[in-house]
Amino acid sequence: MQPGPNNIGAMQDWQLLVTHLIDHAAREHGEREIVTHWADGSETRTTWAGVRRDAAKMAEALRAAGLKPGERVATLAMNHARHLVTWYGAVGAGGVLHTLNPRLFDDQLDYIVNHAEDRIMIFDAAFAPLVERMKARWPTVEHYICFDSAQPAPAFEDWIAAYPGTAPWADANERDPCMLCYTSGTTGNPKGVLYEHRSTMLHAISGLQPQVHAMDCRTVMLPVVPMFHAASWGLPWLGAAAGAKFVYSAVNDPVVLCDLLRREKVTASAGVPTVWLSVLQHLDAGGDTLPDLKQVVCGGSAMPRSMIERFMGQGVRVVHAWGMTETSPIGTTGAESWDWDDRSFEDQVTIKSYQGRVPFGVELRCVDLDDPGKVLPRDGLTAGALQVRGPWVVKRYFKAERDAVDADQWFDTGDVAVLHPDGTLQLTDRTKDVIKSGGEWISSVELENAAVGHPAVAEAAAIGIAHPKWDERPILVVVKKAGADVTDTEIRDFLADKVAKWWLPDAVEFVDAIPHTGTGKISKKDLREQFRDYTLEGAA
Ligand code: AMP
Numbered sequence: 001m002q003p004g005p006n007n008i009g010a011m012q013d014w015q016l017l018v019t020h021l022i023d024h025a026a027r028e029h030g031e032r033e034i035v036t037h038w039a040d041g042s043e044t045r046t047t048w049a050g051v052r053r054d055a056a057k058m059a060e061a062l063r064a065a066g067l068k069p070g071e072r073v074a075t076l077a078m079n080h081a082r083h084l085v086t087w088y089g090a091v092g093a094g095g096v097l098h099t100l101n102p103r104l105f106d107d108q109l110d111y112i113v114n115h116a117e118d119r120i121m122i123f124d125a126a127f128a129p130l131v132e133r134m135k136a137r138w139p140t141v142e143h144y145i146c147f148d149s150a151q152p153a154p155a156f157e158d159w160i161a162a163y164p165g166t167a168p169w170a171d172a173n174e175r176d177p178c179m180l181c182y183t184s185g186t187t188g189n190p191k192g193v194l195y196e197h198r199s200t201m202l203h204a205i206s207g208l209q210p211q212v213h214a215m216d217c218r219t220v221m222l223p224v225v226p227m228f229h230a231a232s233w234g235l236p237w238l239g240a241a242a243g244a245k246f247v248y249s250a251v252n253d254p255v256v257l258c259d260l261l262r263r264e265k266v267t268a269s270a271g272v273p274t275v276w277l278s279v280l281q282h283l284d285a286g287g288d289t290l291p292d293l294k295q296v297v298c299g300g301s302a303m304p305r306s307m308i309e310r311f312m313g314q315g316v317r318v319v320h321a322w323g324m325t326e327t328s329p330i331g332t333t334g335a336e337s338w339d340w341d342d343r344s345f346e347d348q349v350t351i352k353s354y355q356g357r358v359p360f361g362v363e364l365r366c367v368d369l370d371d372p373g374k375v376l377p378r379d380g381l382t383a384g385a386l387q388v389r390g391p392w393v394v395k396r397y398f399k400a401e402r403d404a405v406d407a408d409q410w411f412d413t414g415d416v417a418v419l420h421p422d423g424t425l426q427l428t429d430r431t432k433d434v435i436k437s438g439g440e441w442i443s444s445v446e447l448e449n450a451a452v453g454h455p456a457v458a459e460a461a462a463i464g465i466a467h468p469k470w471d472e473r474p475i476l477v478v479v480k481k482a483g484a485d486v487t488d489t490e491i492r493d494f495l496a497d498k499v500a501k502w503w504l505p506d507a508v509e510f511v512d513a514i515p516h517t518g519t520g521k522i523s524k525k526d527l528r529e530q531f532r533d534y535t536l537e538g539a540a
Contacts, residue, residue, distance in 0.1 A: 016174040016201035021240040022088040026052035029243025036080040037249040056165030058089030069094040074118035076100045076127045078250040082147045087236050091178045094170030098180040099228040104518040110137045112182050125149035174198040183325045192398030203328040203392040206359050207238040211335030217243035224271030230329040254282040265292040272300035304452045308352045322355035328392035332356040332425045355425040362390040380420040383428050386413045433524045435464035435474045442503050450498040456484035461522045476505040
């Protein structure tokens, strides 16, 4: 490396490569454990040193299998230590890790694997039927390896055992790609987001901050967020930087999760609200608590107020985060404000129910929904289309012909939000889900959040129904909690002091289940389809 142009000195050429993360973890925190609870109920323990050793072996196995720089290595797997090994092994071989969501539909998996041109596929035995079903539709995949069985493909441990793991990591540049994740694609085909070493490293370093994951080597982290969704919120990368202990569970059963949280003295966890609902229900049923748990990071969809109250009431710090696959995924986190301690508990809960503020590196703005050239004030009132930019935000989707950002690098998130004067983000909708009644916007998200606060409501979704006078009026679709009963009027009475009067749903419809997307979000598209012919009383 040459010194700087003025020859007055220069700093070292230390590329921001994710392989530095695992080298650091193995060297500085080599003894720190990675625990796995497997699908068959067995448990194994390795360490960051063990993960590095196996990743180096895997990198050699991949190169022996003919993997070339930049080629994709796919995984179809739940959370476990071998999956973690592949994150570093694939990248260490110069490849690109591609985590596949096994909950997607066959046609989506067909499209994604072919679009990504995956070369190697490493899967859990639990997904063997899926692999057998799809194999003929995945012509680019040349090698299949199974994580936890020697059938129907070579077992992962046997495959890597033949290699010493002594070769150096593949040469890479920090702007080289390291990971590929596809968005859930509620409309059109899924889109690939290709993360670079540099974007991943900056995201990981940022994630260590107190206002994000606040992670260090004393942290015991149980990531419930799947390793196949949105880079598992970056946790496998920043966990290595921190040298934290990780506890993985290949099953999402609340009984198993509560047992692990207690037994392994887990201090921090991260997952979507539905997971926490089932964990809290299980704790309530057994009258149990989690004395070691200090922090819960929750995102992916809005965290209900009742859940925030519940955690905060037990002294657990709640970090309500917003992000998307396109933002690596951390965009904002609900960190405490400087005057936090002067605020009432009620106020604190309200602030935590918003989506938080940006960490350094991310910029947000809202623009007018009808006139994107008009930037909206941060007044805590005006809802607009949320845009984001920063070093870990997508610029162009994988293989796309055009950038996904405007000339100033702003990426339109598809979310609708209000920005408060202090920069706090409050998500009110998806652009495609907003309900427009009498020329005014109604936030379906706020209606839903308020409704799930009712003790008899398990899940709620608001959609707009065509109305001759008002254009659209909201209806609320509700799934009752098992054994609970509630009427349309009781729900509307409950909402009356929580939302504006004209936001109150014109009807409440009770259903057994609300449709979800492959990533567990409410599928408004399917719900609208379900209620396509619905007419409101007096509106026909
Ligand atoms: P995905 O790329 O699958 O992670 O989906 C990203 C989308 O999830 C965002 O654009 C939001 O619509 C939604 N989302 C993420 N976090 C939150 C949150 N804390 N509250 C409400 N919606 C969220």
